Amino acid sequence: MKVKLAESCGFCFGVKRAIRLAENNSGAIVIGELIHNRREIERLDKNFGVRSAESLDGIKRGDRAIIRTHGIEKEARAELLAIAADVIDATCPYVTKPQKIAESTSEEGYQTVIFGDKKHPEVKGVLSYASKDAIVVANAGEIQGAALRDRVALISQTTKSIAAFGEVAAALIAKTSELRVFNTICNATYDNQEATRKLAKEADIMIVIGGKNSSNTKQLHAIALQYCADSYLIESGEELRREWFADKRLCGISAGASTPDWIIEEATKAIGAFELLAGLD
Ligand code: SF4
Structure with missing residues (x-):
């Protein structure tokens, strides 16, 4: 089985920018989820102390706050500017x-x-x-x-x-x-959708990697399903099942705009390991 990555997939410009802002502002608190990818959010918390607050109630006077990529409501922004000592705006342009x-x-x-x-x-x-x-x-x-x-x-x-x-x-x-x-x-969404469509037309199994709460990842999965009935949406390589790949010739991989490279590489390696095991059968 061949494994092929979509020509355009994974982190978009807006998400890259938001991650960079979070990494440069250790200890800051994000209103909501910075991006729709649970595992990347956990990494930012563990390595940079960047936590999420569900609402403005989680922000205290003097905190440093980050506005997530998806933006916040106009009134909430005004309130946040009045409370936080420092507001970093990671809203995607x-x-x-x-x-x-x-x-x-x-x-x-x-x-x-x-x-x-x-x-x-x-x-x-x-x-x-x-x-x-x-x-x-x-x-x-x-x-x-x-x-x-x-x-x-x-x-x-x-x-x-x-x-x-x-x-x-x-x-x-x-x-x-x-x-x-x-x-x-946005262009990133359009490019990822077109690349997924193109790959799904030739693949006989598609793996779409990304947050199950991510709108653009779900769209990619829906597009893949239109052309390839065996299309799966996963958040991590651990969800892959060996039987999905039996008798398949070409496995296409795509990933949502909030899926980091390290998660794509992890899943690609896991698919490669199934191949090795198949060779030993
Ligand atoms: S997918 Fe969302 S965050 Fe990424 S560039 Fe487009 S609008 Fe911005």
């Missing part, structure tokens, strides 16, 4: 962009429609910058029953697929007299 668009288009009189997962921290953050009647839709079907104004600004969660975003835009055209569409899907 690709997330800051839709926040600014939501704020400026709301001021110009547009209703904001966000295509995304309303429970995701990034979406909650972007929503807090928009006017009160802003809505979040999970798919094009939800546009039908939505209360819409004539002038709408459409924004996407950064990790969504471009095809699904296009469907939401098409559904909105029929329901509005003026629609502004902002493509806020």
Whole structure:
């Protein structure tokens, strides 16, 4: 069996930047999870003393705080700046962009429609910058029953697929007299999705590595499944099962934007070990 890594996968620019900021600020406290990868968060805690607080209640006066890659809500940011002695902003610039668009288009009189997962921290953050009647839709079907104004600004969660975003835009055209569409899907997400799609078409088993709470990793897994029925999402090499690889010719590996190289290497080595064992059978 051959093992092939997707041409584009793993840590993106925004996550690399956030990790660097955390490593340079030992002892700081992150509001929420810095990135959606439990094992990398544990490494930052163990090696750099960077801990996570679930909410602002975990921040005391004089603390050094880090804002996570997905950003936080506008009101929470203002509160944090008033409490913490030092605030390091690790919000990815690709997330800051839709926040600014939501704020400026709301001021110009547009209703904001966000295509995304309303429970995701990034979406909650972007929503807090928009006017009160802003809505979040999970798919094009939800546009039908939505209360819409004539002038709408459409924004996407950064990790969504471009095809699904296009469907939401098409559904909105029929329901509005003026629609502004902002493509806020980030390049890293797009590149990883396309590389996963390409590899899944030729592989007969796909292993997608990343946090099970990571939106972009779950998207990669969903894309892999479209082309390769034997596609698995794992957080660590320990979850791999030897029987998955029986009679397979090509194993494709992809990884979410918050998956560090050391976890990808660990899983790749574990797959290689199955190969060696198969040779001894
Ligand atoms: S996936 Fe994109 S938006 Fe998310 S942190 Fe990475 S670069 Fe930023």
